[in-house]
Amino acid sequence: MAGKFYTIDDFDVEGKTVLLRIDINSPVDPNTGVILDDTRMKLHVKTITELARKGARVILLAHQSRPGKKDFTTLRQHSKVLTRLLNRKVHYVDSIFSTPAKIAINNLRPGEVLLLENVRFFAEESLKRPVEQQAQSIIVRELSPLIDFFVNDAFAAAHRGQVSLVGFTLNTPSAAGRVMEHELNVIMNTLDNVESPCVFALGGMKADDSIMVAKNVCKNGTADYVLTSGLVANIFLAAAGYDIGQVNMDFIKSQGYIDQIDVCKRLLEEYPDNIIYPEDVAIEKDEERVDVPVDNIPNYSIFDIGKKTSARYSKIILNAKTIFANGPAGVFEDSRFSIGTEDIINSIASSKGYSIIGGGHIGAATVSMGYENKVDHVSSGGGACINLLAGKKLDAVEALIDNKSRHVYH
Incomplete structure (x- = not known):
């Protein structure tokens, strides 16, 4: 710019x-x-x-x-x-x-x-x-x-x-x-000069923003893979026809995102090879973390992506040449459910690809893990960064x- x-x-x-x-x-x-x-x-x-x-x-x-x-x-x-x-x-x-x-x-x-x-x-x-x-x-x-x-x-x-x-x-x-000046130049120059494969790891609670990013980067051909986690993944799972449990559906509704399920259905129909959702998730049962496959989710709150999903996402990220990440994969403040977020950040830090991490919680998690110097750019603005990624002015x-x-x- x-x-x-x-x-x-x-x-x-x-x-x-x-x-x-x-x-x-x-x-x-x-x-x-x-x-x-x-x-x-x-x-x-x-x-x-x-x-x-x-x-x-x-x-x-x-x-x-x-x-x-x-x-x-x-x-x-x-x-x-x-x-x-x-x-x-x-x-x-x-x-x-x-x-x-x-x-x-x-x-x-x-x-x-x-x-x-x-x-x-x-x-x-x-x-x-x-x-x-x-x-x-x-x-x-x-x-x-x-x-x-x-x-x-x-x-x-x-x-x-x-x-x-x-x-x-x-x-x-x-x-x-x-x-x-620095934020705009780094983010926009990277978007203008994306090297493939390009991966967007989108999680967190602001699902509508992340879904808008997914739509934008798939439509314009920027993203080879969109890896979903957090509340974003739960909405995509529901859109894909999985029974995620009434408690998780109620939470989506309470956050005002129930209409996003239909949006995600259309995205999965248009970009089935680009948008990836979890194959397993982590729930809390008897105060313990329990990983369950997505086709057998009991009526418990989902707090993280599962370990199989985490390993799959990490492999995709390690092979990427351009990486954007925004939003944590789960309730990372709780050590039982920080595995997904930490694995994603670890793989970004280990990747040889050019990496940009959005602000907010995933930026804070990156800093707390001591990896701010192992990624190319940690943005200072979560909302501003994700708006740019979504193609907004x-x-x-x-x-x-x-x-x-x-x-x-x-």
């Missing part, structure tokens, strides 16, 4: 004020407010440091969780963690565009960094509207006169068209930060592309 949007390299930021949208949404202890994992913050160190070293006044705009959740909180702790990671003071103001926030912005000196309050405290952030309307939002009207450039580095949120992600791009010179990226197409900046 290089050249479609501006990057930091296109702008002279020395002495300028840069509004930098980052994604530092992190696990937080709801009782103490202590941040439990700083992985996402570490990702943005490169972009923030580069802008500060080039003499920009850097204003950070970010979100934490969403209203109604226990970890929906201020960004005070985030500023302290960022200060440690950047080895430079990150000032914090507990508002977004109030008078104290504007004073703090105006008092910034070149090379200094200021973190504004959680942007989701601002009600308009939750509204879905066209970019032209987002640009009329109060936050954009209040902050735009104070900034020279807008830089979006929040790849993990790039599939959302919220105010803080697209609103500033209409009239402000806008660029992708280093995280955004990302709202925040389209806004950056549109910004460059409409404006020439010197």
Whole structure:
């Protein structure tokens, strides 16, 4: 995607004020407010440091969780963690565009960094509207006169068209930060230059997204094999006519995916050689893991792919030249049912093929196994990554592309 949007390299930021949208949404202890994992913050160190070293006044705009959740909180702790990671003071103001926030912005000196309050405290952030309307939002009207450039580095949120992600791009010179730039280039370049055999290992709980990816990559000929696991596999098994047990059918229904069974039936009819579902699954019986063949599943919850399936999937992955993986194969947090996920990650790490692992749970599992350096790319954004794989356009990226197409900046 290089050249479609501006990057930091296109702008002279020395002495300028840069509004930098980052994604530092992190696990937080709801009782103490202590941040439990700083992985996402570490990702943005490169972009923030580069802008500060080039003499920009850097204003950070970010979100934490969403209203109604226990970890929906201020960004005070985030500023302290960022200060440690950047080895430079990150000032914090507990508002977004109030008078104290504007004073703090105006008092910034070149090379200094200021973190504004959680942007989701601002009600308009939750509204879905066209970019032209987002640009009329109060936050954009209040902050735009104070900034020279807008830089979006929040790849993990790039599939959302919220105010803080697209609103500033209409009239402000806008660029992708280093995280955004790297993610888009790696994923899109790989999709554009797929080597065969190409394998997509799709699992997890967001079944409709994975099914959409399966449809897209089979239709356009990208995938030689789609290996299904997790809830995705259960839906394909039901579509293939297997009795997966009422408890599992009820769960599919409770998640709002009952209509996906018919979608999967059509996919299996169209791509019978490409889409592979499990031959055995793991259930919990008497607090033990029990592997059962798919033609004899008792009415117990399915928690993992079976060991035979895991071995078959691993063999296919080991022979692949391009591998995409998104979503765990089962309830990997429980050691009894982590075999499928671990085997898939192990085989990806051992494969000589080029590998991309989506964000979210499978990305976390890859890191926890110490394999992040044995795969080619672990994406920072599960939702954004899977949207790209499904052939969807990302709202925040389209806004950056549109910004460059409409404006020439010197």
